[in-house]
Amino acid sequence: MTKVARLYHEQGLRQPAIADKLHLSQSRVSRLLKEAVAAGIVRTVVVPPEGVHPDLEDELQHLFGLDDVVVADPSDDDDASILNALGAAAAVYLETSLTGGQRVGLSSWSATLLATVDAMSPKTVRTATEIVQVIGGVGAPGVQVMATRLTDRLARVTGAVPRYLAAPGVVSSRSGRDALLDDPFVAEVAELWNDLSVVLVGIGSVQPSPLLRNSGNSLSESETGALRDAGAVGDICLRFFDDQGRVIDSDLHERVLGISTEQLFDVPRRVGVAGGARKFEAIRAALRGGWLSVLVTDVATARRLLADA
Template structure:
């Protein structure tokens, strides 16, 4: 009567001449003895069990798995939509959001993010400089500006490249008052929004005037680098790689990143599985937003 016919407990009580409390007790007993069982049927595209498995396996606070798989380009749209939805529903008042300077995934998040009616974010702070050449720095500033505009927040831009040409230039830039002031806001960041790059797919190794030379890449690979966050390369256990290249980076280091209370990594694509797994091992993210193909590989412990 209750479960199949949809009758209320008062109606059942009247029809069967039982007290309401008796009906309630019988229904509870039916559930406890297994006469009645509850089955939750998830809609297509929802992967709650896989998300919970990854949360337990990697000590994450939350995982969002998008219903897509394949190369980075194939999953970009799904990552952007999922990242935007997560930010819209999870940012709290007074938040200071730190954003890594450039990522295709994060740009898709910024583009998909609706204009937030109730501004929860006070500042959007750049966590590293632009990738190097002028076009990359412009793109990085535009992405940060888009986040700030959508969130009604104050943008804080680092007026410097992400990687200096040499250590002397690095030291000069990081002594500049405008750069020092921008970097000082890192201490206020409560939520970091980053992506994970693999050694082969990093923006630093693309043509166009970036400052990663063949020697840099060879040195990083020999040192065991598998991926980067904010141009800071790490090994298979997610630990920082010390190198001459690292000494030229103008950006938050991995130890500083780990101190941020909530660290959201939006990343996916079959070519990044090893880098993402290593970043999770190193505690570089507390929240992961990724695609189904990567999630399944992470659950299996398979780097491909």
């Protein structure tokens, strides 16, 4: 048995050659190889290449009950390197997991999501049916178009039909939001939120990044202050939650024109892309609250999540 195993695994001989060499039948050689594995004589060892972290991914998946985890390994610990690594990792995940029949929801303008779609390459076959914008643009009117551009870009690389939400993400009152939802074009897109296969989201912290703040694509100082006072540590699609992932009580939620918390949780595959020290509390809270089924993050954040879950 050991001789057969060594000839096959160490010397690279094929089973017919081993059979001729040892005067055995091929079926006998095949049985001996299987028995060698069962007896522990042959053990398979997978050595991950540098920059791949399957153990971290498995531990996070088990700890938070996730369906999948992708851990990116940035070339450096600065924000730009982390962003590029997250975008590249999320792009590979989407390119390998979208099979062509999914209706994909996409949250509003996000640096990580922009990096993701920019890293994706157009395919010769369609990998999604529709890309549905699940929240309006946020911030200054000139910046709100970024959400539309993000939807358009992902639709083009997947060969899908883009479904735009031509409305702001936050309005001044609940009645204003309801009036917009009565618009037939807005209502048509909003109806699709009930039947998404996948949703791709960023994870926001209450304190916006300098990029978001300078772009005007963020809430006002008074709004973020009120959210912090209410215990918010982060958001997904402008649905803010505390450090345990529980939705906080805020009238802002009644003014958001976008997918509801209930609709979001009903999506079978919820893919969150986020990393970096500034986002840690928000990512951890989102995982604690079950907001995600798939996480794409960086290696430093992954290790910190395991150490401080």
